Amino acid sequence: TGQYQNLIVDKKGQNQNVGFIQLNRPKALNALCDELMVELTQAVTDFENDGNVGCIVITGSEKAFAAGADIKEMQKRDFSQAYDENFTAAWTKVAECKKPIIAAVNGYALGGGNELAMMCDIIYAGEKAKFGQPEIKLGTIPGAGGTQRLTQSIGKSKAMEMVLTGNPINAEDAEKAGLVSKVFPVEQLVDEAIKLGETISAQSKLVSAMCKEAVSASFEMSLREGLHFEKRTFHATFATHDRMAGMTAFIEKRPADFKDK
Ligand code: CAA
Numbered sequence: 001t002g003q004y005q006n007l008i009v010d011k012k013g014q015n016q017n018v019g020f021i022q023l024n025r026p027k028a029l030n031a032l033c034d035e036l037m038v039e040l041t042q043a044v045t046d047f048e049n050d051g052n053v054g055c056i057v058i059t060g061s062e063k064a065f066a067a068g069a070d071i072k073e074m075q076k077r078d079f080s081q082a083y084d085e086n087f088t089a090a091w092t093k094v095a096e097c098k099k100p101i102i103a104a105v106n107g108y109a110l111g112g113g114n115e116l117a118m119m120c121d122i123i124y125a126g127e128k129a130k131f132g133q134p135e136i137k138l139g140t141i142p143g144a145g146g147t148q149r150l151t152q153s154i155g156k157s158k159a160m161e162m163v164l165t166g167n168p169i170n171a172e173d174a175e176k177a178g179l180v181s182k183v184f185p186v187e188q189l190v191d192e193a194i195k196l197g198e199t200i201s202a203q204s205k206l207v208s209a210m211c212k213e214a215v216s217a218s219f220e221m222s223l224r225e226g227l228h229f230e231k232r233t234f235h236a237t238f239a240t241h242d243r244m245a246g247m248t249a250f251i252e253k254r255p256a257d258f259k260d261k
Contacts, residue, residue: 006036009043011053018197019047019056019099029067030060032091032112036070041093048097051260054201054208056097057193058120059104060113062186065129068111071138088112088144095119095145098209100200104193105129106186110168115144118153121212123180124196125171126189131179132168152219153179204242204258 008022021043023030030036040058047053060066069088077087094101094116103109103117106126114131117123125131133146141147142163151159154177162169174180184192200208210233217229237243242258249256 004039012194013198017054017201019053021058023060029064031070033070054205055197056101057197062106064107065105065109066113067108102193112144115146118149124193125180125183126186129171130168131174133163134166137166205260
């Protein structure tokens with residue numbers, strides 16, 4: 001944590017195998033300023049490279065997961081700057097991480113905040129969470145995946161309504177729409193996300209990365225290509241230690257001893 005101005009970074013879980021990143025810029029409701037995103041990229045990269053970590057949890061505060069890109073920073077940008085920097089392109093580390101990432105969303109997940117949550121693999125929400133893409137009200141459009149990932153997640157009609165009105169949806173509606181997988185009381189949310197992280201971390205880290213890669217491929221490929229990719233990846237698990245360990249343990253009626261190779 002010492003190295004970060006805008007994050008609290010820690011390891012959680014009984015075996016300290018869940019990487020924990022809390023966005024911590026309370027004065028701006030965790031608005032995603034450049035410095036915060038550089039730090040987040042660093043923290044995710046460090047956990048990705050940490051052999052003990054099997055899953056990452058990203059959360060914010062009870063009031064805000066993140067209220068979006070930093071409007072005060074953005075306000076002065078002109079087109080050529082946005083274009084030259086390829087503004088928001090540097091955020092994609094979260095989406096590209098090999099290890100599973102859980103977003104634990106309490107409070108506001110707006111604009112870039114909702115887009116950040118959607119870059120994660122699983123979203124858990126607190127009862128008072130609000131998900132929205134309010135960019136239209138600022139005279140701009142979602143710029144970090146909102147028009148694409150939200151549409152893939154909840155379908156055209158709901159995504160269009162959210163993006164065109166800027167009005168947020170609550171946790172219950174987000175669960176119904178499939179944007180989030182579970183809703184918890186506010187104060188239990190982070191613990192539940194860590195528990196899920198522990199469950200995932202108990203599996204083979206090699207095979208969970210293969211799983212994530214295959215599910216993620218479904219968003220990029222035709223069904224035919226995706227099924228081919230899945231089949232080959234499935235076949236590849238037969239070259240791993242952990243596939244043999246898992247099946248042998250089942251047959252011998254004991255827990256598997258995965259070695260992440
Ligand atoms: N950027 C910069 N500062 C922000 C911010 C943001 N996105 N969101 C909140 N803040 C700051 C506020 O300016 C305020 O700071 P001051 O005390 O210095 O005035 C502080 O956080 C607290 O915010 P509020 O007083 O507004 O708190 P509230 O409880 O009354 O309202 C809120 C909460 C509804 C979330 C409101 O803050 C809000 O609407 N925020 C902006 C949400 C938004 O439009 N996000 C989209 C950004 S665009 C984007 O993300 C582009 C993209 O796709 C990449």
